[in-house]
Amino acid sequence: MKMINERENCILKKLRSRSGETLAEMLVAVLIIAVGMLLIASLIVASNRLIAKGDSKMTSIYENMDQAEKNTAPATEQKVTVTFGQNGTASASFDVNVHQDEDKDFTTYEKKTE
């Protein structure tokens, strides 16, 4: 309790005091505050850029997912092998249309219609 009163008195004394800080002290303090403000400003800008990038990536992912669902991404003819039987003793080769979007996010395939 005594210590708190002492500190309050100290703050009041400082506020009532007509003497200022030294020039050097003020300059250093302003410099530190300026650096701090610059730091937070640059972090906000960087974070904004990250959010914008994430937003754009999210949009492209949803567009590519839509293409994958509908199998409308550019297609190439390829083969898919299905192996079955004990120890993979039998196999069948399928002609398929492989769809992959431009960003190469998603790849799907569908049986080629004969």
Added chain:
Amino acid sequence: MRKTTTSNNSGATILIALLFFLVCAIAGAIILAAATTSSGRIAGLAGQEQTYYSVTSAADLIRDDIGNQKFDYYSETDDNGAAITSGVYAGAEPGGKLSALLSAAAESVFKTGNAYTDDITITPDTAETADAMGTVTGTYTMNPDYSLTFTLYSKDKPDEYKCTLTIPADITMDKMNRQVVTTNEDGSTTTTVRTETSLTWGAGKIAKVN
């Protein structure tokens, strides 16, 4: 000593400035951490969805191939019940690329009356596609009612997405017996019992396994 340290005003401005700097740094770090976490989550989303598409593509391929395939099988026994012959009627073999899978499983079910289970693996032939999609693996079971159940998942990420493909069988004849009387060259007759099963696989359904 303590009293002089707490009541001394010199250097207070720099301390306040440093405190302000610290607050700025902490606030900035929190903002950046939140943005980075959110960005990382988006990158992971694409990978998870690819597993879903790989497994679903494989299930679609199997479903499209097996749907509407037929199976007509018979076995013949003599008067004493001894097996004479068995097989698929000529031209009535299951079609499609997976005819061997269907024939082997259905023949086993016909002869034993028990479910038939085996492994299956689906791999794209092109290296680039195989890298992007991975190998899908799993098991398939032909139940005693000839319906098929495939359980499929990614070989590399088995816990990410798992699905079942269920293909029903429409049985028109189930081990139906009829007597076949054949007249031999010497005029005598031979009586055999022919047991027949005829079915068609229907449209499969894909469902997620929880």
